Amino acid sequence: MQMCSWNGQQWPCWDDDLGWFSSSDGCYYHRMNQQPPAGAKEWGGHDPSEGAVYEVNCRGIDGQLTPKDPMFFAQPPGGEPPPDRPYDLGLKALKTIRLAAPVLHAAPTGTAVVGVPVWLWYDRDAATTGPLSATATGRQISVTATVTLAGVHWDTGDGAGVDCTSPGTPYHADAGGSPSPDCGHLYTTGSARQRDGRYYLTATLNWKVTAVVSGTGEKVFAFDFPVTSDQPLPLRVGEVQVLN
Incomplete structure (x- = not known):
């Protein structure tokens, strides 16, 4: 510059x-x-x-x-404006896109049991599921920025972690003890020895960010942008005692 x-x-x-x-x-x-x-x-x-x-x-x-x-x-002071900078327009468009930290849920709520599937999901809205796009228009060109959800990584607190391709499916009573169809976890160790006797779950939304020149499709930039939940989800996991 x-x-x-x-x-x-x-x-x-x-x-x-x-x-x-x-x-x-x-x-x-x-x-x-x-x-x-x-x-x-x-x-x-x-x-x-x-x-x-x-x-x-x-x-x-x-x-x-x-x-x-x-x-x-009578004449433009300083001359004619310089050519548009695609990168600057891409960032300008991107700044108008609002992403949000996910609000997390797990079922069973409160206390889960070792060996019983846990369903994982978060509240869906445009700011957490996408895709979202915005366009910035310059003097000669326009650039469109787009964010697309590429996947969700759950830190389940037990050192395992789960990678999901969607926000997950909310649990419903008819599901009983069956596993989630798209995002869940099976604990093999109880949480009794953890802080407060609970695991604390977080989720990171992995966004793909791209920007292209409108009309031509010329790529301006592309990168990954993670957004992590700001409120960990506490979950107590108990172990079933077997009596002989």
Whole structure:
């Protein structure tokens, strides 16, 4: 990113929201997205065909921005805007996507038993199941960011762990002691020796993040992004005593 100097400090020469920076006066100039109607005072007596009106935001000695009255220019101050940066647009789109930590459930609730299947699941909503997409539009291109749930890893507290491909299925009484169809665990050791006599379960949602240029499909970036539950789920696991 090209930097400009003013008042002994460095500032970006171009800002997507503020426009071009002038080292002569410490101000940013950005063409107004919606131009004033012809004859408005912002034109300073000029005809709209002669140029454009620009927003003006100036740095103070302390670096703070102060808006000034819009100004007319026949030519763009600083020249035409630079080409869009796909990576920056991808991040801008991604920042508008909201993911949430999962709210966890297990059945049986309260106390499970060694050797009896435990069902694992979490509350479903858009922020925990996806996929979610958002688009940021620049001057020349648009970039769409997408997050897709790739899998869920449960830390079951006993050192085993479970990898699931879905949020899991809520337990229902008709299931009896059968295992979960898609996300469950079978404890082989009781929790009596654990802190508070319980295992504390957590789940991590593993998201795949991608961004592509809209229309062309050109890949901008791709990476993994984990989101872990912020409230561990306590579960007591007892052992069945066999009497001879």
